[in-house]
Amino acid sequence: MSKIRYNKPDLEKIIMTQLENLNVQGEHIRLIKEQNELLLKHNYKLIDELSDKLKEPKPYPISKKKPS
Numbered sequence: 857m858s859k860i861r862y863n864k865p866d867l868e869k870i871i872m873t874q875l876e877n878l879n880v881q882g883e884h885i886r887l888i889k890e891q892n893e894l895l896l897k898h899n900y901k902l903i904d905e906l907s908d909k910l911k912e913p914k915p916y917p918i919s920k921k922k923p924s
Contacts, residue, residue: 862870
């Protein structure tokens, strides 16, 4: 097997491509964190709204069995 040899411009191009990919991944991670924060915020709002409406749990009706 022969070794692959890169010259300086090739290595610079590879490194710049990797840097661009890392920047894009970082942006995606930032967006996902922002979405998670928004979801948590809205979940807490929904929990508060539901807990205000349902003060007491409603019991299930008890069905009476007919004797056979």
